[in-house]
Amino acid sequence: MAKVWRVIALALIVFFAVGPLLWMVLSSLRPADQLFVSDPSLIPSGFTGEWYREVFASDALQWFANSLIVAVFATLISLVVGTTAGYAVTRFTFPGRRLLLIGLSVGYLFPAILLLVPLYLVLSSLGLVGGLTGIVIAHVTITLPLATWLMKSFVEAVPRELEEAAWVDGLGYFRGFLRVTLPLLRTGLATTAMFSFILSWDEYLFASVIAQGDNVTAPVAMAGFVTSFDIRWGAIMALSTLVTIPVVVLFFVLQRYYEKGLTAGGVKG
Structure with a gap:
């Protein structure tokens, strides 16, 4: 019985987790007359692709290209800086180390909207508002602290004796890190990359203010289907389904690294 x-219990958890996604996908295939009925059914009586045609008739490919460019660059920057920063705060003692860690932690205590105004003023003074570069910088402010903390935990799980043996062999700090520590961080890098990519891919607040013209991302473009006279629910469901696909694919590709990372990163720290 147990x-x-x-x-x-597990079936109920899966239902509540997958149920909204399943409803979203099926709603994107429902005809317009079945979207607003008093007794809706899970499986529609008919299927249509008109909502996907409406989405692709707009600038959907440009929106996805913008989101992909921003997410990839934000992820790469967060991985490079977060890995080196996590290694530095783990292996070395330097002035301001504790202050840096506190700053990374305190940054998550405040809602993102509090960072929006000062971040916008800084980007505006640099002439980066409206372009993809400004969105990448804004997303790095979200992904970099998380990447640093995650990589710090993964670096702590790597035995220091391996690096000391490399130093004795004459590799030095930098080459020892590249040849010994970095290959052992593959799981952490994959896990951190996945989290950083998802954070940037789904981010709406910063992108909605900084993006302009042809540089809007897919989550921002989704709001364009909500007007003063109509809400294109079918198109919204179709675009939401398309936005979810890359995240699901990325998760299945990196699933084994993600599962190992949840345990490997928590060995120490």
């Missing part, structure tokens, strides 16, 4: 109740 196993039965465990299965039932």
